[in-house]
Amino acid sequence: MAFSNDEVLAGLAELITDETGISADEVALEKSFTDDLDIDSISMMTIVVNAEEKFGVTIPDDEVKNLKTVGDAVTFITSNQA
Amino acid sequence: MTRTLIQPTGPAHTRIYAYGAARGEVAVPNDDLIGPIDSSDEWIRQRTGIVTRVRALEQTTAIDLATDAAAEAIARSGVDPQQIDAVIVATISNPKQTPSVSAIVADRIGSNPAAAFDLNAACAGFAYGVTQADALIRAGAAHYVVVVGAEKLSDVVDPADRSISFLLGDGAGAVVIGPSDTPGIGPTVWGSDGSKADAVGMNYTLNEFRYGTAPWPTLRQEGPTVFRWAVWEMVKVARQALEAAGVEAADLAAFVPHQANMRIIDEFAKQLKLPDTVVIGRDIETTGNTSAASIPLATHRLLQEHPELSGGLALQIGFGAGLVFGAQVVVLP
Numbered sequence: 001m002a003f004s005n006d007e008v009l010a011g012l013a014e015l016i017t018d019e020t021g022i023s024a025d026e027v028a029l030e031k032s033f034t035d036d037l038d039i040d041s042i043s044m045m046t047i048v049v050n051a052e053e054k055f056g057v058t059i060p061d062d063e064v065k066n067l068k069t070v071g072d073a074v075t076f077i078t079s080n081q082a
Numbered sequence: 083m084t085r086t087l088i089q090p091t092g093p094a095h096t097r098i099y100a101y102g103a104a105r106g107e108v109a110v111p112n113d114d115l116i117g118p119i120d121s122s123d124e125w126i127r128q129r130t131g132i133v134t135r136v137r138a139l140e141q142t143t144a145i146d147l148a149t150d151a152a153a154e155a156i157a158r159s160g161v162d163p164q165q166i167d168a169v170i171v172a173t174i175s176n177p178k179q180t181p182s183v184s185a186i187v188a189d190r191i192g193s194n195p196a197a198a199f200d201l202n203a204a205c206a207g208f209a210y211g212v213t214q215a216d217a218l219i220r221a222g223a224a225h226y227v228v229v230v231g232a233e234k235l236s237d238v239v240d241p242a243d244r245s246i247s248f249l250l251g252d253g254a255g256a257v258v259i260g261p262s263d264t265p266g267i268g269p270t271v272w273g274s275d276g277s278k279a280d281a282v283g284m285n286y287t288l289n290e291f292r293y294g295t296a297p298w299p300t301l302r303q304e305g306p307t308v309f310r311w312a313v314w315e316m317v318k319v320a321r322q323a324l325e326a327a328g329v330e331a332a333d334l335a336a337f338v339p340h341q342a343n344m345r346i347i348d349e350f351a352k353q354l355k356l357p358d359t360v361v362i363g364r365d366i367e368t369t370g371n372t373s374a375a376s377i378p379l380a381t382h383r384l385l386q387e388h389p390e391l392s393g394g395l396a397l398q399i400g401f402g403a404g405l406v407f408g409a410q411v412v413v414l415p
Contacts, residue, residue, distance in 0.1 A: 040128070040129060041305055041306045041309075042129060042305070042306065042309050042343075042345050045306045045309050045310045046349065048310075049310060049313075049314055061306065061310065
């Protein structure tokens with residue numbers, strides 16, 4: 001089943017809230033994981049692993065470095081769905 | 083006609099008799115390390131759970147730490163040092179490659195002429211050593227074995243490194259292993275993945291240092307990569323070790339993972355779905371990450387703080403540079 005951009009954004013926001021306590025309202029496409037949301041590399045990896053399970057995608061370690069914003073992650077997930 | 087050789091056999095079971103511990107003499111708080119890495123006490127606590135780490139004085143060696151830990155384990159075990167016929171030291175940080183740490187330790191603890199060898203399996207070294215000791219005894223190659231994890235990692239840290247140096251401490255943990263009437267050491271699930279050799283390890287060779295093309299080699303890691311592997315891949319290994327031993331998480335008295343980072347320990351415990359009754363080793367908070375020494379040091383502390391754990395089952399799992407890993411369930415002495 002393919003997820004839409006909105007569904008991925010909402011799902012990611014849920015994962016981010018679970019990991020960091022950040023309100024889902026603050027999670028928007030243009031937000032930077034590090035600069036805006038203050039998510040450290042370990043929390044980021046936890047979110048990535050949970051996103052892989054939730055959306056059925058594989059996000060390699062090397063790719064994680066390129067996911068600067070929430071929008072980057074949404075684009076990667078939607079374009080790499082099985 | 084060729085004569086038939088005698089091949090030895092050993093006892094059916096082994097167990098850990100006792101633990102010993104030695105920590106670096108100096109407690110180093112985060113504030114002492116934050117300057118060169120442009121950081122703060124809060125930053126280190128939040129990312130690692132470490133408040134202080136122990137480091138040894140300049141003149142103290144991994145051999146000294148290993149000797150002290152082994153001597154305590156032997157004294158607590160009640161085994162005569164002369165009966166110990168093998169000494170295994172897991173270490174990656176002794177600055178002299180040869181002679182081995184283990185041969186000197188064997189002599190110092192009164193076990194000369196025990197067989198002695200060092201083992202390089204980084205943070206999985208103690209679990210590897212326990213596997214070796216169990217196998218040697220059950221094969222009839224040794225009767226009583228001392229296994230030590232010993233590191234002076236402060237010799238291989240770079241004060242300006244933000245990847246791993248500020249986590250590291252110095253110490254040694256030891257056990258005496260011998261024959262048992264009942265099973266005391268479960269099957270080991272162990273292995274390696276050399277395709278990820280660059281994820282954690284030394285940044286330069288000694289030759290590069292010798293010829294002036296690199297500074298003194300120090301430890302580095304790809305933190306997020308190691309974190310992902312250490313939790314989600316190692317959880318599978320931990321579950322396999324439980325299954326191989328024929329026990330479930332609810333049967334455990336204690337969980338003692340390698341003390342790499344409190345965030346790894348917390349996520350690991352969450353993924354394993356450990357019941358609240360399982361006591362978790364969290365020695366890293368005041369000892370830091372001591373690589374091969376971390377599991378026996380953490381267990382030694384647990385047994386001091388929770389003597390009721392004696393006789394219970396502990397799941398221990400080591401993982402680190404190689405990458406290598408090893409896990410087994412043991413009965414606590």
